[in-house]
Amino acid sequence: MSKRLAVAFTGPSNSGKTTLILKVARKLIHDYGKEVAIIKHDPKDKARFDVEGKDSYKFSDTGAEVIVTSPNRTTYFSNRQKELDEMVRLFDKFDILLVEGLKNLPLPRISIFREFIDSDYFPYMNALATDDSLDLKEYDIPSGVDILDINNCEDVISWIFKNAKEI
Template sequence: MKKRLAVAFTGPSNSGKTTLILKVARKLIHYYKKDVAIIKHDPKDKARFDVEGKDSYKFSDTGAEVIVTSPNRTTYFSNKHKDLDEMIRLFDNFDILLVEGLKNLPLPRISIFRDSLDSDYFPYMNALAIDGSINLNEYDLPSNIDILDINSADDVISWIFKNAKEV
């Protein structure tokens, strides 16, 4: 079985988490030739993946676990909470798992900020991805935090290869 690595990204809304994950995923896939899996946490349960009235919505609405397959994709709908190990088993074959959110998962974590830092995130972060809008001298950062350039996918990928957790 190949080595599988996982890392998490966290930060406030509109900090650039999704943008950074997209850049990192694209580079891992196209340049490094890695199989990438992504888990996104939806804490407010507001993401909508299906349209009311369609068959897949009707099936999912029963409370059943539903897989919709087509020539180009397979979509899994679950009405049950899954822990990290259960989600990893669903993906089966990947090299790198990128998780957005879920700050209580036991994964190395990159926190993403623009303009200002929120010290509530400090206990959960192993690295901090920022741009020039943040003056680190204004904060009392824990000493073990790595500082990354939010605009450099290479910087973040290098950190992932060194620090991600094998899962």
């Protein structure tokens, strides 16, 4: 099996994390022929994957681990928080894992900021993806943090291939 890579993206709400992950994932899949898996952290527990009253909701509501399969998709419902290795096993087959959020995971991390940088992210930051809305001279960015152009997908993908963690 070829090596599998993982990288994480963090940043405040509306910084462009999801948009960047979507662009990177599409390019990795369509231009590089890679299998991509994505994990999104939902810290406020806002995501809703099913509708109350439907069978899959009723099953999930029991507290059981539930898999719903159909001709076009398989959906996994879990009522427990998973560790990274547990989530990775669920995906089974992928080349690159992109994680949104979960800044405590031991993964190389691209932090995304526009307009301002929250220095609380510095300890978790291996790269900074931004645009010209930020004046980097106003910040004391830690040494060793790579600066990436948020609008240059190739720049970000190149960094991922060089820095992602093998898992």
